[in-house]
Amino acid sequence: MREPLPPDLFEELCPSGVVPIRFADKWAGLVLACLRTGPRRYSELRVPLARVTPRVLTRSLRNLERDGLVTRTVSRRPPGVEYELTPLGRSLTEVYATVCGWAAQHWDELLDARERYDAAHPEATAG
Amino acid sequence: MREPLPPDLFEELCPSGVVPIRFADKWAGLVLACLRTGPRRYSELRVPLARVTPRVLTRSLRNLERDGLVTRTVSRRPPGVEYELTPLGRSLTEVYATVCGWAAQHWDELLDARERYDAAHPEATAG
DNA sequence: CGGCATCCTTAGTGATACTG
DNA sequence: CAGTATCACTAAGGATGCCG
DSSP: OOOOOOSOHHHHHSGGGOTHHHHTSTTHHHHHHHHTTSOEEHHHHHTTTTTSOHHHHHHHHHHHHHTTSEEEEEETTTTEEEEEEOHHHHHHHHHHHHHHHHHHHHHHHHHHHHHHHHHHOHHHHOO | OOOOOOSOHHHHHSGGGOTHHHHTSTTHHHHHHHHTTSOEEHHHHHTTTTTSOHHHHHHHHHHHHHTTSEEEEEETTTTEEEEEEOHHHHHHHHHHHHHHHHHHHHHHHHHHHHHHHHHHOHHHHOO
16 A cells, blocks of 8 residues: 655655754854844844853854854944845745744643653653 | 834744744645645655654654644554544645745755855855 | 663863963 | 853654564
């Protein structure tokens, strides 16, 4: 009835196993979200992302820049560094929006399932 | 011109910072993809996911089960363990499909950007 | 067949303090 | 203002081998 699975999914489903690429970065989604309304300076980003240490925020931004998702521009008048979405980055925010939509819709369900699982498997959670 | 960013995005954008949740699992996407065409036994999953060690595959499956995305069923005749998508899990595969679609479309762009960045920043990549 | 036990390595994250 | 330096912790991932 069911056909067998293809011998190697990695090329077929996702070029170079790209899926985990940007989603592996814990804060990338929120950083991109911050930039949806326009370019922002580093200090502006630090406000909503206060619980992210500067080191981690910088690394996220560098990674996003490396992948061509944001640009980094040093400016005088006013002095500062501005980050801005590239068209590529902007297109990714749409994808993130889809993910967030799913999460918002099903987060409770997921938490419930988790609670039920943990209740049914005490050994994995605690003694 | 631009309005200031909200003081805390975490509640606003994504409940409980859910975004990284399932996407932090490197193989979850491919596992879910394998299950889209119907229930599969563990040994069936191991074929396309050959480069994932049993330990890691099992952990992925357990995590997915914990979150209510797949079910795990032990069966005799034929003996084995079957994994199957729940409705919740199936709905997540749609999201993954969106992500994969984006990746397939823009992967080359991203790789190019990366190459350009690395070429422009030799110190970060090598000596 | 469907795992688990054990060990190891690394990358991500984080706290704290300091600087061009 | 926009980071960097240093240190520490954790969890994910992976290799190998064994078991009910």
